[in-house]
Amino acid sequence: MKIIMLGAPGAGKGTQAKQIAGKYSIPHISTGDIFRANIKNGTELGKKAKEYMDKGLLVPDELTCDLVVDRIGQDDCKNGFVLDGFPRTIPQAEALDKALDGLGEKMDYAIDVDVPDESIVKRMSGRRACLDCGATYHIVSIPPKQEGICDACGSKLVLRDDDKPETVQKRLDVYHEQTQPLIDYYKNQGILKSVDGTKPMEEVFSNIVEILG
Numbered sequence: 695m696k697i698i699m700l701g702a703p704g705a706g707k708g709t710q711a712k713q714i715a716g717k718y719s720i721p722h723i724s725t726g727d728i729f730r731a732n733i734k735n736g737t738e739l740g741k742k743a744k745e746y747m748d749k750g751l752l753v754p755d756e757l758t759c760d761l762v763v764d765r766i767g768q769d770d771c772k773n774g775f776v777l778d779g780f781p782r783t784i785p786q787a788e789a790l791d792k793a794l795d796g797l798g799e800k801m802d803y804a805i806d807v808d809v810p811d812e813s814i815v816k817r818m819s820g821r822r823a824c825l826d827c828g829a830t831y832h833i834v835s836i837p838p839k840q841e842g843i844c845d846a847c848g849s850k851l852v853l854r855d856d857d858k859p860e861t862v863q864k865r866l867d868v869y870h871e872q873t874q875p876l877i878d879y880y881k882n883q884g885i886l887k888s889v890d891g892t893k894p895m896e897e898v899f900s901n902i903v904e905i906l907g
């Protein structure tokens with residue numbers, strides 16, 4: 695099963711993608727996590743990506759597409775994968791389609807997690823992230839067992855640099871301008887499904903499972 699998670703920053707794509715990956719035993723591929731791991735490890739890619747991410751802008755397609763195309767060609771993706779945060783532009787979607795075409799495959803579902811902008815800013819200020827294992831929490835709705843510490847790996851939780859309110863607003867503007875057109879792109883392919891992301895996390899997941907079967 696090959697799935698794309700669509701939705702605004704903070705809509706809950708990552709939260710749902712991790713659960714989907716667990717239930718269907720497929721890899722969770724998050725471009726945001728890949729960039730953050732590169733920033734943490736001080737790689738060249740990380741240095742370049744950080745310049746854009748800190749401003750709430752998208753990392754250029756030329757730094758992003760090859761990375762994902764390589765990743766989905768790996769052995770563990772043979773039975774499918776869930777893409778979280780990619781594609782984010784029409785050229786990225788076209789690059790993905792071209793790569794899959796070359797493998798004689800195509801995407802099965804694009805799931806749009808729909809949350810209005812007003813709820814997003816509130817969610818982001820409360821998010822805490824583990825930069826070691828990629829787990830995310832929310833100080834009110836999904837708190838860790840011990841404040842500031844990741845349940846999964848025991849590392850320190852942080853407020854992401856790009857979760858400051860002014861950067862979140864920029865990310866939302868960029869989303870509406872560059873990423874939202876993908877909703878029509880996948881509607882035209884007949885694979886778009888929408889879920890109400892304002893519902894509690896477990897309910898959103900049940901709705902997704904109903905779609906995926």
Ligand code: AP5
Pocket residue numbers: 701702703704705706707708709710725726727729746747750751752753754755758778779780781782786817818820821822830831832833835836856865891892893894895896898
């Ligand atoms: P990325 O890491 O992909 O960030 P994003 O898309 O902005 O999405 P987020 O991770 O912020 O949110 P999410 O939708 O996954 O929500 P989450 O589940 O965490 O990308 C970061 C940056 O990297 C980009 O800005 C860009 O610069 C760059 N980048 C990445 N991919 C790129 C690409 N393809 N091309 C170019 N640049 C790229 O949930 C949010 C919060 O809400 C959490 O605290 C969570 O616990 C809580 N929550 C989740 N669900 C619920 C619920 N149902 N009810 C209440 N709270 C909930």
